Amino acid sequence: MASVDATRSEDGAGDDLGDDLPRAGCRVRVVARVRAVEASEEGEARARADGARVTLTRRRGAERASGGERSGTKVECVGFRGPCVGGRATQGEFYDAAGIDGMIEKTLEGRASCVFAYGQTGSGKTFTMLGKRGDGGYGDAQRRSVDAADVDDTGMVIDDDDGIIPRALSRVFRAVSRARADPDAESSSIVVRVSYYEIYKEKIIDLLAESSSANAHAKQLRVRWRKREGFYIPNLTLREARSASDALALVLEGAAKRHIRAHKLNAQSSRSHAILTVHVDRTVASSTSSGKMTFVDLAGSERVKASGCDADGTSETSLINKSLFALGKVISTLADAHRDGRPRSTAHVPYRDSKLTKLLMDSLGGGALTLLVACCSPLEAHIEETVRTLQYATRAMSIVNAPEVLNTRASVASMESSRSREEYERAIDELESENRALRGRLASNASSSRDGARHSRGRRHSNSVYHTSDVIRRVAKAEALLRSYADENARLERENDALRAERECLALERAHAARDANALRAVVSALECTFVHGE
Numbered sequence: 161m162a163s164v165d166a167t168r169s170e171d172g173a174g175d176d177l178g179d180d181l182p183r184a185g186c187r188v189r190v191v192a193r194v195r196a197v198e199a200s201e202e203g204e205a206r207a208r209a210d211g212a213r214v215t216l217t218r219r220r221g222a223e224r225a226s227g228g229e230r231s232g233t234k235v236e237c238v239g240f241r242g243p244c245v246g247g248r249a250t251q252g253e254f255y256d257a258a259g260i261d262g263m264i265e266k267t268l269e270g271r272a273s274c275v276f277a278y279g280q281t282g283s284g285k286t287f288t289m290l291g292k293r294g295d296g297g298y299g300d301a302q303r304r305s306v307d308a309a310d311v312d313d314t315g316m317v318i319d320d321d322d323g324i325i326p327r328a329l330s331r332v333f334r335a336v337s338r339a340r341a342d343p344d345a346e347s348s349s350i351v352v353r354v355s356y357y358e359i360y361k362e363k364i365i366d367l368l369a370e371s372s373s374a375n376a377h378a379k380q381l382r383v384r385w386r387k388r389e390g391f392y393i394p395n396l397t398l399r400e401a402r403s404a405s406d407a408l409a410l411v412l413e414g415a416a417k418r419h420i421r422a423h424k425l426n427a428q429s430s431r432s433h434a435i436l437t438v439h440v441d442r443t444v445a446s447s448t449s450s451g452k453m454t455f456v457d458l459a460g461s462e463r464v465k466a467s468g469c470d471a472d473g474t475s476e477t478s479l480i481n482k483s484l485f486a487l488g489k490v491i492s493t494l495a496d497a498h499r500d501g502r503p504r505s506t507a508h509v510p511y512r513d514s515k516l517t518k519l520l521m522d523s524l525g526g527g528a529l530t531l532l533v534a535c536c537s538p539l540e541a542h543i544e545e546t547v548r549t550l551q552y553a554t555r556a557m558s559i560v561n562a563p564e565v566l567n568t569r570a571s572v573a574s575m576e577s578s579r580s581r582e583e584y585e586r587a588i589d590e591l592e593s594e595n596r597a598l599r600g601r602l603a604s605n606a607s608s609s610r611d612g613a614r615h616s617r618g619r620r621h622s623n624s625v626y627h628t629s630d631v632i633r634r635v636a637k638a639e640a641l642l643r644s645y646a647d648e649n650a651r652l653e654r655e656n657d658a659l660r661a662e663r664e665c666l667a668l669e670r671a672h673a674a675r676d677a678n679a680l681r682a683v684v685s686a687l688e689c690t691f692v693h694g695e
Contacts (some may be wrong), residue, residue, distance in 0.1 A: 188524070188559045191258045192534040192550060195284035196247030205538035207546050209244035214536065214550060216543055249536065250320060251291060255327050263453065263529050264331050267440055268339070270449030271563050274456065274523035275324060278552065279535030280545040281460030282425050288533055289457045292324035293412060324533075325455050326408055332406040332438065332453075339442075348444040353398045353406055355439070356414035357381070359515055360432035361479050367414030367434075368397040383518050390526070391511075391518040398439065411436060421476065423469050430459050431476045431481065433516055454523065458484070458516075461545065463672065478665060485664055486514035488552055494525045495558040513660075524556075525538065527564045532556050 194209045206217045237398045243257045263273040277285035318330055336350050355368045365379040381393050387519050401407035419431040436455040441448070459480045469477055497507040511521045523530045534553035 178328040179662060186529060186561050186563050188530045188532055188556045188561065189259070190532045190534055190553045190557050191254075192244040192536060192553060193249075193254060193284065193288060194244070194246050194538050195287075197538055201539060203539045203541065205247070206540040206543055207536055207538040209246040211244055211246075212511060214244050216547065251288075251323055252320070252327070254288070255324060258324070258531060258533065260324060260531075261331055263531065264328060264335065266529055266563070267332075267438075267451040268335055268442070270442070271450045272452050272454070272526075272528035273530070274520075274528045275328075275531045275533065276454075276456030276458060276520070276523070277533040277535055278458055278593045279460060279549050280542060280639045281429050281462040283460060283535040283537045283542075283546075283549070284531075285432055285460060285535045286428075286457055287323060288535055289323050289455060290411070290415060291319070292321040293323075293326060293408070293415075296423045324534075325411060328453065328455070329404045329407045329411070329438070332440065333407070348442055350443075351441045352401050352407065353439040353441070354401050354410045355398050356411065356434070357393065357396060358418055358432040358434045359483070359519075360419050361476065362515055363394060364515060365417075365432075366397050368399050368410060369419045370397075377476050383515050391521055391605075392421070393519075407438070419476075421469070421473055423473060427463060429462075430457065431480070433458050435519065452526075453494050456520070456523075458487075460546075481668060482661060482664055483514040483516045483667070486510065486517050487520070489513065490517045490520075490524055491552055491556050491559065495555040498558045498560055499512075523561075525559055525561060527562055529563050530561055574579050 192209060192214050194207050194214060197203075197205050208215050208217075217307075233610060245254050245257055247256070255465075258275075260275065263275070267273050273531075275289075277289050279285055318327055330350065333688050336352065339348065354368070358365050358367055364383065366381055381396060383391050385391055399410050401410060404504075414436070415434070418434055420428050421431050423429055424438055434457040438453045438459075440451045461481055462477055490513075493507060493509050497509075509525060511517045522528045532548050532553055578590055
């Protein structure tokens, strides 16, 4: 058996979430999770996690020995500077290993944080993020006994199968309740709001938009850029949640609208990238801070041939792979820039290649605390995808973000309290005296200017008409020219996007064809050896 280190982890600071964030930045943290083999699946588990290393065992082709035939094995070990969780771990154990509570604390302090699950289709991403509530919930008869600590102040029960999102919502509102009930703390107002949308076929759909028909939820939105905020989505629905139960109800409402499809690899395959953001706005007497925590459930990468999708499914798979390919390029570019010691500002990071990478710009190389959950399938048929997932995860660990406190500003009440009463009264007296003086000047000048205006109005009107018409004609000509330039630029951008997408699809298909050709070559070689020895 041969042992090969398939990926490499680099030393770096900022891996943990301490009380004080490093000034130099904070690395993207990675937790690898290898799911258990389901009863309906065939084959052995070829990927295992022991807490610090993921071990991959893959069979090789039959080899002829002196005493007959024997089958060898090849072992690939993938090491991480971070926790690895196996299939026997419960949802609660994985939540604790991922360190979500530390990210929630930073969110309540006014920082941005992000948790996103990455992996192939059927690797357990949605189960890790949401649990089984996304499957329609479960009744009281199926609910296992829970500890009193698993009930928040609103009475929401955390089940053993609940994923990161329900547990994080419970922790957020527990912290909010403690902050409101603390008698020593300064009086404050905390508002929690939720937004939820999906990226389906490169279209942004608001999952919390109120609609009257079943299909009207497909409210398409656009991505905009603002210097202060970066990429954002205007007109996105923000719903206030007063308790963890209210927030979870909004999450389940949006999850029920997600696009899913059944195929050979997954009976409930997510066909879109779902992005949930929890905004926490805290107003104290002296300042206001706005933190946010984003949960990203990415659609899984897959091969069209293996999934057996129809025409619509093939189109979905192509666009999913395209956006994940763009995400991989962003991760590789940021990792290479850090490895070469170059600042991110000098490297061209292709965030604009897809809407997914635009909206994850703050999480990858930006100002957010980021956790990547690398979900892996244990089956031998998916070993290549598992290795690829772990390689991307290892590259992501090289990315360094610069977490910063979001919008923190002094409140109006604080500024007003800093001024004395005498200053306000003196300013009011000065404004009133100035107002009286201006009224007197206007009254004295009104009568004298009225007569002179009658005589000069005709002459000014004739000159201004010619001048105004000439300006209007010049402006109209310039606007027409700008419109033609804009149309031509838009047409060229569309052509470039189409050519770029076609080139990326061809690259993927070429890689798949090369892999199939190598496999066919190996089969032909084995057959030739068999016939030669048979003769």
